[in-house]
Amino acid sequence: MIYALVYIKIDNPDSLAAYRDKAGDALTKHGGKLEAASKTPTSFEGSLGLPDLAGVLSFPDKDAALAWINDPELAPVHALRRGAGDSSIILVG
Secondary structure (H helix, E strand, O other), rough: OEEEEEEEEEEOHHHHHHHHHHHHHHHHHHHOEEEEEEEEOOOOOOOOOOOEEEEEEEOOOOOHHHHHHHHHHHHHHHHHHHEEEEEEEEEEO
């Protein structure tokens, strides 16, 4: 199992809503799952600032996570997330 941390600063809530409608199926296609998400994350330490939305995704392995982010059929879905604001996804593991 490998995890990805997702951070989004939301500028376009409509794009985020459209992304949410498609994100689950996009994750499932590559064995991914949303483990947790929060609109009110809490910082324990550091000065990076908090996102408007934080999430934890899981994938069976690194190859599955890379297949998800690089799948050309999912490019429109990822574009919706990117269109929602500034986002970062960090693979851990």
